[in-house]
Amino acid sequence: MTGSSVPPFAVISGAQVQQALAGRERQITELVEETYRLHGAGDSVNPPSYFLRFPDRPSDRIIALPASIGGKVRVDGLKWISSFPDNVAAGIPRASAVLILNDHATGYPFACLESSIISATRTAALAASAADWLSQNRPRPARAGFVGVGLIARYIHTFLTGTGWTFDEIGVHDLSAEHAAGFRGYLEKAGPGRITVYEDAEQLIRSSDLVVFATIAGEPHVSDVSWFEHNPVVLHVSLRDLAPEVLLASTNLVDDVEHCMKANTSPHLAEQLTGSRDFLAGTLADVMAGRVTVPAGRPVVFSPFGLGVLDLAVGKYVYDEVTRSGDLHVIDDFFHELKRYGTLTA
Numbered sequence: 001m002t003g004s005s006v007p008p009f010a011v012i013s014g015a016q017v018q019q020a021l022a023g024r025e026r027q028i029t030e031l032v033e034e035t036y037r038l039h040g041a042g043d044s045v046n047p048p049s050y051f052l053r054f055p056d057r058p059s060d061r062i063i064a065l066p067a068s069i070g071g072k073v074r075v076d077g078l079k080w081i082s083s084f085p086d087n088v089a090a091g092i093p094r095a096s097a098v099l100i101l102n103d104h105a106t107g108y109p110f111a112c113l114e115s116s117i118i119s120a121t122r123t124a125a126l127a128a129s130a131a132d133w134l135s136q137n138r139p140r141p142a143r144a145g146f147v148g149v150g151l152i153a154r155y156i157h158t159f160l161t162g163t164g165w166t167f168d169e170i171g172v173h174d175l176s177a178e179h180a181a182g183f184r185g186y187l188e189k190a191g192p193g194r195i196t197v198y199e200d201a202e203q204l205i206r207s208s209d210l211v212v213f214a215t216i217a218g219e220p221h222v223s224d225v226s227w228f229e230h231n232p233v234v235l236h237v238s239l240r241d242l243a244p245e246v247l248l249a250s251t252n253l254v255d256d257v258e259h260c261m262k263a264n265t266s267p268h269l270a271e272q273l274t275g276s277r278d279f280l281a282g283t284l285a286d287v288m289a290g291r292v293t294v295p296a297g298r299p300v301v302f303s304p305f306g307l308g309v310l311d312l313a314v315g316k317y318v319y320d321e322v323t324r325s326g327d328l329h330v331i332d333d334f335f336h337e338l339k340r341y342g343t344l345t346a
């Protein structure tokens with residue numbers, strides 16, 4: 001969008017978002033990787049996320065992720081995403097979100113998109129990309145294990161398989177037997193691979209070469225370093241599952257150092273414990289650029305904080321797809337007070 005006229009304002013529903021993204025795992029993973037590299041190269045503005053918390057509801061939060069992205073995408077915006085974990089027991093998803101896209105030329109918001117799908121998609125795409133990059137110097141994992149199996153775990157599995165991963169065995173562990181059964185049901189329909197539901201995290205981790213954490217744990221619940229002695233690739237998407245001891249015995253990569261060293265993530269706890277960031281090998285961008293090599297003889301843990309620029313890139317992709325399809329739902333006269341001194345006539 002260019003020029004200095006007021007852009008039309010559109011609303012894009014979750015159904016439209018899903019339709020624009022369905023079956024495009026490879027394409028979206030490439031887009032997310034490209035955007036992430038752009039961020040690594042400095043062609044983005046991605047200030048710290050702002051956490052709105054509530055004294056009377058300590059487990060709930062709403063996070064604002066403002067960002068600006070250069071390159072071909074050239075868009076600014078904000079993701080505003082709620083996490084209300086008790087929603088799940090009530091039968092609705094934990095996370096809900098909108099994404100606002102702002103016009104690069106005028107600053108005007110030009111779209112509001114349902115964004116829980118965009119958020120899950122960009123998270124899963126970067127996780128799938130990390131799985132590839134981090135397993136380059138070791139046998140490609142054929143046994144995957146998922147700890148915490150809600151919506152994010154499902155998206156990560158979809159993106160792994162959609163970008164070419166196949167698994168002989170898939171382990172499932174969740175504190176809720178009902179959630180484990182639900183995920184198992186999804187896996188059975190999704191494709192081949194022997195599925196095992198584990199009662200405890202230890203057996204699952206010991207049986208998996210690729211371990212995905214997608215729980216809602218607020219503090220570490222896995223601290224025994226010996227569970228990782230087979231040197232798995234660990235996608236620590238939920239950020240707070242692993243005790244500092246586990247990180248200190250692993251090669252650690254993050255998506256963005258400053259972002260990750262906040263909000264009591266496991267890397268943040270490890271920094272507090274050791275008083276330094278020496279336990280970090282670098283970022284995934286460093287691995288992609290060949291600046292960091294991941295040794296095979298240690299566990300490798302990727303802890304991605306989640307970057308607003310990735311939401312923007314996927315959101316703009318959806319916007320362009322919906323526009324192309326001719327189904328963009330524009331709200332007429334959304335911006336209405338446009339004459340500097342009003343419209344009174346004498």
Ligand SMILES: NC(=O)c1ccc[n+]([C@@H]2O[C@H](COP(=O)([O-])OP(=O)(O)OC[C@H]3O[C@@H](n4cnc5c(N)ncnc54)[C@H](O)[C@@H]3O)[C@@H](O)[C@H]2O)c1
Nearest residue numbers: 094123148149150151152174175179214215216238304306
């Ligand atoms: N890093 C990122 O970029 C990023 C992006 C999106 C979501 N996330 C995180 O991913 C996580 C999962 O999100 P979701 O929408 O799938 O949540 P969800 O509530 O749908 O599912 C979480 C599951 O984890 C299970 N669980 C909770 N504690 C557990 C434990 N200690 N051991 C095993 N299972 C446990 C729950 O029973 C539930 O089934 C959240 O923590 C969310 O913040 C991270």
